[in-house]
Amino acid sequence: MNEVYEFLKSCGTYFLATDDNGQPRVRPFGTVNIFEGKLYIQTGKSKNVSKQIQKNARVEVCASKGPEWIRVEGELVRDDRREPKVDMLEHYPDLKKMYSADDENTEVLYFKNATATFYSFTAAPKVVKF
Template identity: 45%
Template structure:
């Protein structure tokens, strides 16, 4: 796992409610997410294919995630959603986050995972200590 992926993963896990922005038509849509994992050097998120967020990402795959910590630092992660919902990846997600088992199984056709392609993350702070990394 690259140091950039590790740093983003740690920040998101330490701040487990993060917000994902998508586009529906010409309007922004934002909702909270809470699952993230690393698999084969990529950051993965999950959703249900009956939700609007799934439909929005399939139509316009570019998204942005934002969250902040208690010290006034935040990140903006942007990239392209690439869906990859193999049984292997579903099993890993269920192992990492057992609470997902109340909603999904590895054989569940509703359970979708996507990773970030062409990712870019900006770490920011109120002190102006900002930096941008490619994922």
């Protein structure tokens, strides 16, 4: 999982796909964090992406860097505890302008039953489950 985190972090931006009543929705994200041994992302509960995840937790992430890319599929689980929100915001202090660990909007989610596949034009795919 650390390798997945490092790759996504080095990309800066990755793309998260959700399901909106049968219509795929893809948007850029930039937050990724490891907290208590789980891979987390962050968004706002008021956003459509959050509502889509709560309706169907199965998502996919895609990111690329040069000739390599990654796809991560799994379920996202909301963690309403304050501690993972604080940790995320400490790693992304610019977000503190919009989010707080104590507001009703900040949402952190971790991957469950995830499979990451690393791809390259020059090597066979590598699979990591977490």
